[in-house]
Amino acid sequence: MAILRLDAMVAIGVGEKGLPREVFTANLIPHKEGIEKKPFEVKEPVPFHSLDISFTEFTEALESEMGRAILRKTKDKRERAILVSVSLGSKEEQESSIKELRSLALTSNINILGLIKQRPKKLNPKYLLGSGKIKELIITALSQEATILIFDSELTPTQIRELGELTELKVIDRTQLILDIFASRAHSRDGLVQVELAQLKYLLPKLSGKGTSMSRLMGGIGGRGPGETKLETDKRRIGERISYLERELKTLGKGRKERRRRRGESQVPIISIVGYTNAGKSTLLNALTKSEVLAEDKLFATLDTTSRRLRFPREKEAIITDTVGFIRNMPLELMRAFRSTLEEMEDADLLLHVVDASDPDLEARIKTVEDILDEVELLSIPRLIVFNKAELIEEEVGINLSKKFEGLTVSAIKPETLKPLVEVIGKKLWAKGGLKPLDKNSS
Ligand SMILES: Nc1nc2c(ncn2[C@@H]2O[C@H](COP(=O)(O)OP(=O)(O)OP(=O)(O)O)[C@@H](O)[C@H]2O)c(=O)[nH]1
Ligand SMILES: [Mg+2]
Secondary structure, three states, X not given: OOOOOOOEEXXXXXXXXXXXXXXXXXXXXXXXXXXXXXXXXXXXXXXXXXXXXXXXXXXXXXXXXXXXXXXXXXXXXXXXXXXXXXXXXXXXXXXXXHHHHHHHHHHOOOEEEEEEEEOOOOOEOOOEOOHHHHHHHHXXXXXXXXXXXXXXXXXXXXXXXXXXXXXXXXXEEHXXXXXXXXXXXOOOHHHHHHHHHHHHHHHHHHXXXXXXXXXXXXXXXXXXXXXXXXXXXXXXXXXXXXXXXXXXXXXXXXHHHHHXXXXXXXXXXXXXXXXXXXXXXXXXXXXXXXXXXXXXXXXXXXXXXXXXXXXXXXXXXXXXXXXXXXXXXXXHHHHHHOHHHHHHHHOOOEEEEEEEOOOOOHHHHHHHHHHHHHHOOOOOOOEEEEEEOHHHOOHHHHHHHHHHHOOEEOOOOOHHHHHHHHHHHHHHXXXXXXXXXXXXXXX
């Protein structure tokens, strides 16, 4: 019914002589927030002659309930999303990926209405989901008045179009969600250019030229895509915009190079903080240098690099840089766009790899970060793993982790726990006792 956009249906049975027999009715039930129940009801069949429903009253009551739901919708301007997870991987992988998708959606200020998940033996190439699940998805989305479907996997242009046409909803994938968060968080000229470039490069191959699906594709979340006015621009204009942004990025890169050269000449060692998003990198930088870089319980709070001086005993100092966090399945376009930011890490004498020690998924996340470092050819720089948020775990667990990964445990929110870390950093940067700066080519 929902697929046919019907609110109610009545079937009248016909007896032998063409006389009416039972009457069957079924109708959708308006969704009430927080109450989990079937989105429809099927009434007991009633013999035609004892049918006693006032259809006018019945429809009016239903209408007014649905009407209230519409009213609620206008009060809350956020996108109303159904998350969709289709996975061929293990159950654990799927669950942890869903958890992360939730955080991404919450970071993007999306109202999450529900989740549809499936673990098929084989993916349905057209809709990803099997036909039964697709129906469940449509009914849930309609009854809860969803405005957007967010898939926890990358969708092909055809899948986005087909799903959009079938459901009449905006359809985005995980990559677009991440790009969207970056778009809403970028502040510096550098960041803005890098993110717009990544968005356009991601969308360009997905443009099929179809009017409606194209605007659905380009709209982004709450219209935060690459801009409403650009909806009408064709591929050629997008191509032009991409070349413009690339030139712009090059110009911006020159200034950065100059800064780096001056920094290199000053012989002050450089430490780069890297790690999974939300691990506590900015909090650690703040605690170490007594500064106030924005740190919050959101994914990708930091997009722009920030450098601070870190003082050591005996007049020594280093520059410590906070950077953008990493995430599993980091969109390739984003990685490319942020290459210039990552390039800054190339100059580092030491990478502090911050890990959230309380994260049940920490080993997989360490690997994700190391894989990305490998991809951008930074694995040759000396690294030190720092297990943060140590006050949230048992001491023994922390000790074992430190042993296994030759790392250290700290609590960035408890500055008194940082002393051993500063000592180890000092030892790694300066040969024991001496003041000689680390030879950059020896590592
Ligand atoms: N319990 C606890 N929470 C911490 C600690 N360090 C950081 N946090 C919290 O973890 C959350 C993320 O911290 P951030 O410093 O913003 O993390 P980040 O790694 O910079 O994250 P992004 O910039 O978003 O990639 C914040 O809510 C911090 O308050 C810690 O030692 N213990
Ligand atoms: Mg940060």
